[in-house]
Every structure is written in structure tokens, then in C-alpha cells.
Amino acid sequence: MIRKIQLPLQTANLVVGFMVWVLISSLLPYIQEEIAIPAEKVAIVTAVPVILGSILRIPLGYYANIFGARLIFLVSFVLLLFPVFYISEASTYVDLVIGGTFLGIGGAVFSVGVTSLPKYYPKEKLGLVNGIYGAGNIGTAVSTFAAPVIASQVGWAMTAKLYLVLLLVFAALNFFFGDRKEVKVKTPIIEQIKGVYKNEKLWFFSLFYFITFGSFVAFTVFLPNFLVTYFDLEKVDAGMRTAGFIAVATILRPVGGWLGDKFQPLFLLMGVFAGLTVGAIILAFSPSIGLYTAGSMLIAITAGIGNGVIFKLVPYYFNKQAGIVNGIVSMMGGLGGFFPPLLLSTIHSMTGSYSIGFMAFSQVALVSLVLVVWLYYMDRVATAKEVFNSTGQGVLVTDVSGTIQSVNPAFTRLTGYTEEEVLGRNPNLLSSGRQSEEFYTTMWSQIGQEGLWQGKVWNKRKNGEEYLELLSISAVKDDSGDVTRYVGTFSDITPMDVKGSRSI
Numbered sequence: 041m042i043r044k045i046q047l048p049l050q051t052a053n054l055v056v057g058f059m060v061w062v063l064i065s066s067l068l069p070y071i072q073e074e075i076a077i078p079a080e081k082v083a084i085v086t087a088v089p090v091i092l093g094s095i096l097r098i099p100l101g102y103y104a105n106i107f108g109a110r111l112i113f114l115v116s117f118v119l120l121l122f123p124v125f126y127i128s129e130a131s132t133y134v135d136l137v138i139g140g141t142f143l144g145i146g147g148a149v150f151s152v153g154v155t156s157l158p159k160y161y162p163k164e165k166l167g168l169v170n171g172i173y174g175a176g177n178i179g180t181a182v183s184t185f186a187a188p189v190i191a192s193q194v195g196w197a198m199t200a201k202l203y204l205v206l207l208l209v210f211a212a213l214n215f216f217f218g219d220r221k222e223v224k225v226k227t228p229i230i231e232q233i234k235g236v237y238k239n240e241k242l243w244f245f246s247l248f249y250f251i252t253f254g255s256f257v258a259f260t261v262f263l264p265n266f267l268v269t270y271f272d273l274e275k276v277d278a279g280m281r282t283a284g285f286i287a288v289a290t291i292l293r294p295v296g297g298w299l300g301d302k303f304q305p306l307f308l309l310m311g312v313f314a315g316l317t318v319g320a321i322i323l324a325f326s327p328s329i330g331l332y333t334a335g336s337m338l339i340a341i342t343a344g345i346g347n348g349v350i351f352k353l354v355p356y357y358f359n360k361q362a363g364i365v366n367g368i369v370s371m372m373g374g375l376g377g378f379f380p381p382l383l384l385s386t387i388h389s390m391t392g393s394y395s396i397g398f399m400a401f402s403q404v405a406l407v408s409l410v411l412v413v414w415l416y417y418m419d420r421v422a423t424a425k426e427v428f429n430s431t432g433q434g435v436l437v438t439d440v441s442g443t444i445q446s447v448n449p450a451f452t453r454l455t456g457y458t459e460e461e462v463l464g465r466n467p468n469l470l471s472s473g474r475q476s477e478e479f480y481t482t483m484w485s486q487i488g489q490e491g492l493w494q495g496k497v498w499n500k501r502k503n504g505e506e507y508l509e510l511l512s513i514s515a516v517k518d519d520s521g522d523v524t525r526y527v528g529t530f531s532d533i534t535p536m537d538v539k540g541s542r543s544i
Contacts, residue, residue: 042219043160046109047172049217050153053113054176056210059183060120060146060203061089064127064136065261066187069268069275070196077133083384085133086261088140093147094374101151101367105225109156110218116149117211121204128200147257147374150177154366158355159223164301167352171297174347180260181286188264188279236365241357244415245350245365246372248309251408252346254376255316255339255401256289262384263336270394271329285336289344296348305356306416308349313409315342320402324395347373433529434509440523442466454509454532456502467528472506474498483513487526491515496533508534 064071065086071077077085104112123142130136153173161169191199236242263285267278299308315338322335350369358365384397428435434451438444444462452458455470462469475497486493494512501507509530516525 042217042221045217046160046219047157047169049213050109050113050157051173051176053117053210053214054150054153054173055179055182056206057116057120057146057149058177058179060124060179060207061093061143062180062183062260063124063143063187063200063203064089064140065264066183066279067191067196067199068265069278070188070191071130071136074196075131075133075136077136081133082265083262085136085140086265088137089143089147090257090261090374092141092144094144094371096144096148097151097371097374098364098367100148101155101370102364104152104155108219108222108224109152110214110220110222112152113149113218114211114214116145116152117207117214120145120207124200124203124207128197128204150174150374151367151370154351154354154370156222163356166355167297167300167305167348168294169297170351170355171294171300171348174293174297174351175290177256177293178287178290180257181283181290184260184264184279184286185283188276192276233364236358236368239358241353241415242365242368244411245353245357246369247411248313248346248408249350249369249373250376251316251405252312252343252350252376253370253373254380256286256343256347257374257376258380259336259339260286262380271332273329281333285340288337288340289347292341292344293348296345297352298348299345300349300352304416305349305353306412306419309346309412310409310416312342312346312349313405313412315339316346316405317402317409320398320405324398324402431529433531436462436467436528438467438526438528440525442526445525454501454507454530455499461502470499470501472498472500474506487513487515491517497530507532 068082068086072082100112100116120143123139123145127136127139127143130139153176154170157169157173158166187196187199190202260282263282264275264278267273267281268275273281296308319335319338319342322331322338326332326335351366354365354369380397380401383400384394387397388394428448431448432450434454435448436444436451437446444465444467447457447459447462451462457469483493483495492512492514494510496508497511498506498508510533511528511530513526513528515523516527518524
């Protein structure tokens with residue numbers, strides 16, 4: 041029973057964590073009525089929770105493997121009581137920065153669930169599971185929508201205090217219903233980092249999540265104040281529009297994970313970054329709230345799907361180091377939400393326009409699209425190489441003149457020749473001399489006519505031992521029909537009595 045409720049419990053934990061994470065940005069229009077915040081520092085107040093919320097994702101992901109999700113969520117919610125109370129009593133800009141920094145713990149808990157939940161489900165369902173869990177970022181929408189409504193009735197300080205009750209309730213829920221018997225992984229963090237930091241996929245996934253989740257977080261903290269100041273919307277209206285953006289991105293996150301289970305995830309990411317590119321270009325030239333809404337919704341759709349797809353890829357490629365990799369990738373996503381608001385504010389203060397910032401975002405998304413295409417083809421090449429190296433049959437590849445270009449490990453095992461010894465040479469170095477010239481003439485004539493020959497051949501190993509092999513030779517042609525190389529595959533079929541007589 042306890043194991044079955046981990047997905048809904050941990051998803052609810054994430055909702056609460058993200059509600060607290062965006063507490064300041066959700067209440068900022070009301071806070072500014074009582075606390076003077078310099079215009080050039082508004083972006084800092086909304087962005088500081090992202091810093092700690094990003095950096096802490098690495099240790100929280102790691103310790104979720106060491107101690108289990110139950111203890112990490114419980115401790116995180118207890119620790120959040122202090123900055124939330126401090127903010128409710130804030131009276132200066134500095135108070136908001138100090139309290140906001142430690143609100144980052146709420147965003148950091150994301151890496152706990154994506155590390156813990158894959159232990160309960162088979163690999164083919166991890167995209168959907170992590171997508172459902174990731175939908176817990178709806179907590180940002182809940183705060184963005186509900187906090188202004190409540191604050192209009194009881195004030196922003198009392199609204200913040202209500203979050204203390206929520207944190208205590210969920211600390212208790214984790215104490216009683218968290219899984220005390222969760223499988224623990226106690227590989228030292230340094231060893232885990234050493235095992236993954238040279239893997240280029242870690243950094244590609246980090247970049248992709250930097251863009252997809254970063255755009256989600258950036259718009260979440262940027263939109264409420266932007267819509268009020270730029271389009272003169274009412275605070276509640278701005279909050280509802282932002283909540284709509286968050287809701288769309290959040291609902292589509294499990295959809296992205298499910299699609300990642302069913303289809304090639306890298307193909308899906310190509311569509312994601314194409315959509316982000318177009319959406320950002322629309323924002324760069326949006327003169328009205330209508331076009332701005334259309335561009336924002338396109339970004340919400342593609343970012344939501346992208347967030348789900350990426351966390352299908354992480355446990356698929358990094359099953360044993362999921363904790364540390366989830367922490368690194370999710371940290372980069374959080375940092376992706378820190379820089380855009382600052383960049384947009386800086387550009388606006390220098391030029392009076394947000395267009396340059398949005399256009400820069402579109403170009404970063406376009407570069408990511410190119411990288412996904414490159415990674416897809418490199419992945420195909422790597423897969424082909426793995427098949428080539430792991431097959432039990434010997435394989436040799438020659439050019440059209442018969443010069444050996446490559447061989448696989450099975451070739452070395454069967455013939456005794458290393459790759460270095462045969463590269464640039466002709467396959468006739470394996471000849472035993474038993475076959476006549478007419479035999480080879482007939483063989484190559486058939487290859488020329490049909491593109492394929494298969495038969496039995498006596499060949500010779502490096503040590504001089506003769507063996508009988510079943511050999512297939514295929515002609516590889518390009519699109520114009522010209523032969524570009526030949527591929528030979530063979531296996532040892534020497535009769536046991538022959539092998540036995542040699543060993544006597």
C-alpha cells in the first residue's frame with residue numbers, strides 16, 4: 041500500500057514545493073504597495089529563489105538515493121517554515137532577498153521524486169511516471185492564481201503565513217506515509233560524478249532542460265509583473281493569465297513523458313525546439329496582447345512536452361547514476377529560469393524594448409534544435425557501432441578495391457589478427473590455399489551480378505591453423521547503384537572431429 045501511494049504523494053509534495061518556490065513573484069504586486077523595491081532590482085527579487093532552488097538539486101537528488109525520498113521531503117518542508125515566516129514579516133528589499141533565497145529549497149525538491157520514483161516502475165513506463173510527477177509544477181500556477189486572490193482579502197503577509205500550515209500538513213503526511221523501506225543507493229557522490237561527467241549526453245540533456253524548463257520558470261516569475269507594467273492589466277487578471285500559461289505547460293508535461301515512451305524521444309525534441317523558436321520570434325514582434333498570448337501559449341505547449349520528454353531520456357541513459365544526473369540536469373533547468381528575467385530586464389533598461397531578448401531566446405532554441413538533430417544521428421552511429429562490436433560473427437569491411445577498412449572484435453577472436461595488423465591489407469592474407477582461382481572467380485561473379493554470395497571457405501588463422509567458415513559477402517551500394525564497399529561476415533563451422541584431431 042505504501043509503495044502504491046508514492047507517486048501521488050510525491051507529486052503532491054512537488055506541488056507544495058513549487059507553490060512555496062514562487063511565493064514572492066506571486067505576491068509581488070501586493071508586496072510593492074508596502075515595500076519600496078527599485079525598478080532595476082525587481083527581477084532580482086523574483087529570480088533569487090531560483091539560484092538555491094537550482095544548486096540544491098544536485099545534493100537533494102544524491103541524498104534521495106542515500107536516505108530515501110521520505111526523509112528528504114520531510115526535512116525540506118520543515119526547513120521551508122523559516123524563510124516563509126521571515127518573508128511574512130519582511131519590511132525591506134533586503135528581507136525579501138534573504139527570505140527569497142531560502143525559498144529555493146521548494147524548487148530543489150524536484151530532483152527527489154525523479155530520483156525516487158523510477159525505483160517503483162519498469163523502464164518502459166518511466167516517461168509517463170516522471171511526466172506525472174513533473175506535473176507537480178502546477179504548484180506554481182496554484183500560487184500565481186490563488187495567492188493574489190487571497191492577498192486581496194487578507195493581505196500578502198497573512199497569505200504567506202497560510203503557507204506555514206500547508207508545509208506542516210505535508211511534513212506530517214511524509215512522516216506517516218513516506219516509504220521507509222525505499223531501496224537505497226549509497227555510491228559516493230564523487231564516484232557518481234566521475235562516472236557521468238565525461239558523458240556528452242549529460243551536458244546535452246542539461247542544455248535542453250536549461251531551455252525547456254528554464255523557459256517555463258522564467259515565464260512563471262516574469263509574467264505577473266510584466267503583464268501589469270507593460271500591458272496595464274489588473275493584478276488578478278495578470279495572475280490568471282500566468283496561471284493559464286503554467287497550467288498548459290504542466291498538463292502537457294505527462295503527455296510529453298507518455299509520448300517519449302511511445303515514440304523516438306529525440307524526434308519529439310526536434311519538434312519542441314522548433315516550436316520554441318517560432319514562439320520566441322512571435323514574442324519578439326508582438327505589438328498586442330493577442331499576439332503575445334499566442335506566442336506565450338506556443339512556448340507553454342512546447343516547453344511542457346519538452347520537460348516530459350527529457351526526463352524520459354535521463355533514467356533511460358543513466359539508470360545507475362540517476363540521482364546525480366537528475367540533480368545536474370534539473371539544476372541546469374532551474375538556472376535556465378534565473379537568467380532570462382535578468383537578461384530581459386537589463387535589455388529593456390538599455391533599449392526600452394523586450395524584443396532583442398526574445399529574439400536571442402529564439403536563436404538559442406534554434407541552436408538546440410540543430411544539436412538535437414546532430415545527437416540523433418550520432419546516437420544512430422553509436423548504436424550501429426555497438427551492434428558491430430558486440431555481434432558474435434566476425435565482420436570485415438573493405439573498400440571497392442578489397443582493402444580492409446575495419447574489423448570487429450569477433451574477427452580478432454576467430455582469426456587471431458588484431459585490427460591494427462589487418463587494416464590496409466587484403467583479405468587474402470587469411471587464405472588457406474585450398475580454394476582454386478576458379479572458385480574465387482565464380483564467387484566474385486555472383487557478387488557482381490546479385491550483390492551477395494554465401495558459402496563455405498577454408499581459411500587460415502594467424503597461427504597457421506586452418507578452419508572452415510561459413511562466409512557471407514555483401515556489396516554495399518550508394519543511391520546511384522555504385523558499389524562503395526564490401527562487407528564480409530563469417531563464423532567458424534569447423535567439424536568437431538577436425539578440431540579435436542588438432543588438439544591431440
